[in-house]
Amino acid sequence: xxxxxxxxxxxxxxxxxxxxxxxxxxxxxxxxxxxxxxxxxxxxxxxxxxxxxxxxxxxxxxxxxxxxxxxxxxxxxxxxxxxxxxxxxxxxxxxxxxxxxxxxxxxxxxxxxxxxxxxxxxxxxxxxxxxxxxxxxxxxxxxxxxxxxxxxxxxxxxxxxxxxxxxxxxxxxxxxxxxxxxxxxxxxxxxxxxxxxxxxxxxxxxxxxxxxxxxxxxxxxxxxxxxxxxxxxxxxxxxxxxxxxxxxxxxxxxxxxxxxxxxxxxxxxxxxxxxxxxxxxxxx
Amino acid sequence: xxxxxxxxxxxxxxxxxxxxxxxxxxxxxxxxxxxxxxxxxxxxxxxxxxxxxxxxxxxxxxxxxxxxxxxxxxxxxxxxxxxxxxxxxxxxxxxxxxxxxxxxxxxxxxxxxxxxxxxxxxxxxxxxxxxxxxxxxxxxxxxxxxxxxxxxxxxxxxxxxxxxxxxxxxxxxxxxxxxxxxxxxxxxxxxxxxxxxxxxxxxxxxxxxxxxxxxxxxxxxxxxxxxxxxxxxxxxxxxxxxxxxxxxxxxxxxxxxxxxxxxxxxxxxxxxxxxxxxxxxxxxxxxxxxxxxxxxxxxxxxxxxxxxxxxxxxxxxxxxxxxxxxxxxxxxxxxxxxxxxxxxxxxxxxxxxxxxxxxxxxxxxxxxxxxxxxxxxxxxxxxxxxxxxxxxxxxxx
Numbered sequence: 001x002x003x004x005x006x007x008x009x010x011x012x013x014x015x016x017x018x019x020x021x022x023x024x025x026x027x028x029x030x031x032x033x034x035x036x037x038x039x040x041x042x043x044x045x046x047x048x049x050x051x052x053x054x055x056x057x058x059x060x061x062x063x064x065x066x067x068x069x070x071x072x073x074x075x076x077x078x079x080x081x082x083x084x085x086x087x088x089x090x091x092x093x094x095x096x097x098x099x100x101x102x103x104x105x106x107x108x109x110x111x112x113x114x115x116x117x118x119x120x121x122x123x124x125x126x127x128x129x130x131x132x133x134x135x136x137x138x139x140x141x142x143x144x145x146x147x148x149x150x151x152x153x154x155x156x157x158x159x160x161x162x163x164x165x166x167x168x169x170x171x172x173x174x175x176x177x178x179x180x181x182x183x184x185x186x187x188x189x190x191x192x193x194x195x196x197x198x199x200x201x202x203x204x205x206x207x208x209x210x211x212x213x214x215x216x217x218x219x220x221x222x223x224x225x226x227x228x229x230x231x232x233x234x235x236x237x238x239x240x241x242x243x244x245x246x247x248x249x250x251x252x253x254x255x256x257x258x259x260x261x262x263x264x265x266x267x268x269x270x271x272x273x274x275x276x277x278x279x280x281x282x283x284x
Numbered sequence: 285x286x287x288x289x290x291x292x293x294x295x296x297x298x299x300x301x302x303x304x305x306x307x308x309x310x311x312x313x314x315x316x317x318x319x320x321x322x323x324x325x326x327x328x329x330x331x332x333x334x335x336x337x338x339x340x341x342x343x344x345x346x347x348x349x350x351x352x353x354x355x356x357x358x359x360x361x362x363x364x365x366x367x368x369x370x371x372x373x374x375x376x377x378x379x380x381x382x383x384x385x386x387x388x389x390x391x392x393x394x395x396x397x398x399x400x401x402x403x404x405x406x407x408x409x410x411x412x413x414x415x416x417x418x419x420x421x422x423x424x425x426x427x428x429x430x431x432x433x434x435x436x437x438x439x440x441x442x443x444x445x446x447x448x449x450x451x452x453x454x455x456x457x458x459x460x461x462x463x464x465x466x467x468x469x470x471x472x473x474x475x476x477x478x479x480x481x482x483x484x485x486x487x488x489x490x491x492x493x494x495x496x497x498x499x500x501x502x503x504x505x506x507x508x509x510x511x512x513x514x515x516x517x518x519x520x521x522x523x524x525x526x527x528x529x530x531x532x533x534x535x536x537x538x539x540x541x542x543x544x545x546x547x548x549x550x551x552x553x554x555x556x557x558x559x560x561x562x563x564x565x566x567x568x569x570x571x572x573x574x575x576x577x578x579x580x581x582x583x584x585x586x587x588x589x590x591x592x593x594x595x596x597x598x599x600x601x602x603x604x605x606x607x608x609x610x611x612x613x614x615x616x617x618x619x620x621x622x623x624x625x626x627x628x629x630x631x632x633x634x635x636x637x638x639x640x641x642x643x644x645x646x647x648x649x650x651x652x653x654x655x656x657x658x659x660x661x662x663x664x665x666x667x668x669x670x671x672x673x674x675x676x677x678x679x680x681x
Contacts (some may be wrong), residue, residue: 029484033350044493054482056353057491058346059376069306069350069358070482072334076305076356081484099346102339215642 003051008212011043012197012204014168016042016210018115019086021171023053023177026111029081031056031070032090035063037088037204038122039115061095063087064103067110075109082182089116089130093151104158107186111178114151114189117196125199132219133272134265136257143260150193156225160187164224164233167193169190169211173222173234180224193220201256213251218273221280230283240281248273285466287462291419291454294426294461295361295387295447296321299333301469302385302433305356306334308347312366315389316450319361341366345373345386352444353490354384355481357433359384363451364391367405370414370441371412377444378413378506380490383436383478384444385429390553390603391451393634400634401451403553404604407581413506415445415513416582418552420538424579427524427531428445434473434520442478443506450603452634454554468527482619514651515584536580537588541567545574547650548592550617551601552578552608555637559601562642573646578613598623598651603631610661626652630664641666 003019014036023030030053034040040057043050058066063085071083079113092100092114103110119137122125129149136143156163162184166174174192181188195211197204214220215235222236232240239245248270252258261269299307303643309319310448325331344360351358362370367388377384390406392398409416415435419425428447436445449455464472480488494502514536521533531536538562542548549559556577563573576592592598598621601626602611609615614627626649631637645664652658665672 031482031484041493043489049489050488050492051489052487053484054480054487055489055492056350057489059372061342062346062373062376065308065338065346066350066353067340068336069308069344069347069352070354071350072306072336072347073351073354073356073358073482076332076334076351077354079483099343100341102343105339106337 003043004049007042007050010198010204012207013038014194014207015039015115017138018168018192018194019051021175022084022113022178023051025175026084026182028053029065031081031083031171033058033063033067033070033085033129034081035085035087035091036060037091038117039086039088041122060091063091063096064099064108064110064112067281068103068106068108071108071110085112087112087114088122089114089118090120090128092147094129101157101158104155104160104187104189107160109187111181111188112190114191115194116191117194117199118148119199121199122197133269134258134261136260137185142153143265148176152189158178158187159228160189161185162188162224162226164190164191165193165220165222167215167220167222169208170215170222170234177224180226199257201259202254206254210251210254213246213254216246217248218245218277219248219251221277240277242274242277245277285465286307286460287463288458289422289461290317290456290458291422291425291449292317292389293321294422295429296325297463298426298429299359299676300325300331301463301466302357302430302473304333304359304541306336306347306351308336308338308344308346308358308360310338310341310362310366312363313343314362314391314455315363315366315387318387318389319454341370342373345370345377348384348386349373349377349380349382352377353380353382353482355476355478357438357476358595359386361387362387363389364393364405367409368393371409374409374412374414376491379502381442381506382444383405383442385432385436386444386446387429388446388448389449389451389455398633399483401453402634403448403450404632406446406448407604409446410581410612413443414509414582415441415443415510416448417445417580418448418578420552420554420556420577421454422457422461424531425454425529425535426461426463430473431520431524431533432471435513435517437476437478438516438520439479440516441509443509443513447552450554457554462530463530464527472524472527510583514585515582519582535588536583536585538577538579540575540577542574542576544572545595546572547574547597547599548575548595549575549599549601549646550577550578550613552581552613553603555603555631558637558639559642562646562662565639566643566646571650584616585619586620589617592617593621593623595623597649597658598625599628599649599658600625601628601630601645605629605632623651624656624659626658627659627661628664635666637666
């Protein structure tokens with residue numbers, strides 16, 4: 001099960017590996033629904049089939065609805081398949097938020113993977129609601145002034161059976177979550193932090209290192225919320241103690257998009273991360 | 285079976301008899317009673333369809349399209365703001381070459397808010413690559429929706445189809461409607477077959493990037509499919525007589541007293557009834573006018589419209605407008621015939637016309653036609669509107 005080689009991903013882009021890792025678990029009986037995003041190009045610009053499973057490309061805001069329709073049709077034909085929305089952060093948390101929320105509220109029997117590269121990368125790095133505080137994009141040349149929209153928490157508030165965060169740097173954790181999600185009926189949501197070399201301004205050899213640092217600094221906690229129960233997973237289980245977490249600066253300094261952040265701004269971000277972990281400590 | 289019902293109820297019955305598998309629903313006046321009826325049928329166990337209660341019209345078409353792509357007969361209904369909100373997905377459906385049927389209860393478009401009838405919403409999808417029919421009475425609403433599934437799913441067409449109906453004036457109007465039996469409908473409408481379907485056992489990609497020439501060829505194929513739909517619609521219309529012999533669907537559009545007509549009135553929709561009454565009365569006074577009611581905007585049956593070249597003058601009435609230009613039907617007719625054509629834009633935002641208004645419009649047109657100046661577009665207000673002062677921002681106090 002795989003995305004075909006010779007695809008149009010940029011050097012160092014984690015998306016092809018993220019899709020492969022997904023399909024390795026969900027298997028042949030998978031239908032991918034992909035709204036406008038980098039993957040539209042990565043999977044789109046090919047002669048013949050871009051992957052070993054069916055792919056339905058969707059208008060930007062419609063993927064969860066189209067997936068709902070496909071699942072309803074498969075049910076009525078008594079055919080079994082995992083219908084997966086594979087969407088970027090803009091398609092998930094900005095233009096697609098209503099459709100995501102609608103499908104989550106209806107508890108549609110679909111799996112939703114958001115690969116979050118924290119901006120509109122396919123159009124050339126414009127800020128999204130999921131771009132983090134301080135990050136340069138072409139539409140926030142001064143650095144983004146607002147915080148990142150907390151989509152996994154928003155989805156979890158819908159009371160869906162499964163929500164998780166994941167990272168390509170912790171692939172066993174990611175695949176274990178997909179495996180768990182596959183066995184659950186209802187709306188399942190997995191949010192992948194997906195480092196983007198050209199958009200985050202780092203060398204294409206550093207993708208996994210940066211993905212790792214996001215977890216090690218606590219900026220990207222790995223967790224799952226199963227039937228409402230929150231649980232830290234993988235390395236994040238060991239990071240409750242602040243001294244175990246690397247300073248966020250180590251994550252920021254490798255990325256050109258944060259290069260204009262002042263030390264006060266870095267401190268502000270560090271404080272936000274620490275406060276977030278204090279909240280986690282209360283619920284974990 | 286004959287039963288008194290509104291056009292909306294007739295539409296729901298057509299969906300039921302077509303054994304639709306998935307319906308994406310979202311409310312909007314004046315279509316809402318269609319989806320309420322379907323939800324009620326589901327609750328009563330009368331239909332098996334999966335009713336997906338989505339969060340917007342954009343999603344309603346998403347669900348309907350997704351189900352169609354996976355090979356299941358699907359339906360939705362909307363109008364006005366809902367149709368405009370759905371606009372992107374309307375195009376996505378035809379570009380994906382997925383058969384499905386949508387009912388459009390027409391209504392004016394804001395701003396400002398107005399919930400009453402107008403056809404501009406329907407007309408705004410003219411270029412979207414759908415088969416587009418427009419009903420004029422509840423029986424025709426039922427017939428066109430039912431036929432729509434077969435037309436849409438025909439391999440020579442393989443495109444979505446929308447059936448428009450005037451908001452309130454038709455959607456909520458009750459008349460006797462003849463419903464064929466389930467067995468008859470099953471014989472008329474075989475189970476859906478489609479050349480490509482979303483199936484993990486036989487993976488395909490849909491909607492991926494097409495390079496320029498391939499994209500243009502796809503657009504061209506939709507253009508050809510709409511044109512070839514003309515003969516398919518006639519063929520299916522003839523076959524429909526086996527299960528419902530009351531209306532004539534052997535032509536796309538409908539003529540009224542055109543055999544000996546010197547002048548022709550062209551329009552579409554429910555106000556054809558008022559127009560026919562006006563024509564009957566004018567005929568008694570020796571005025572030889574007939575009517576061509578447009579039942580299909582797409583395909584545009586050019587040979588049927590071209591017959592209008594035999595009359596001395598053509599009057600086209602639009603309950604819609606391309607602002608700054610004229611009514612869409614007027615523009616279509618003008619592009620088809622060599623004659624002088626007069627356009628009248630009226631009935632917008634629920635403005636009601638009665639038989640006397642039709643007579644006034646026709647008599648004025650006849651006078652102009654005799655003087656060979658029956659060209660251009662007139663905005664007509666009913667007789668009781670004494671003074672027309674336009675509302676311009678600069679005049680706001």
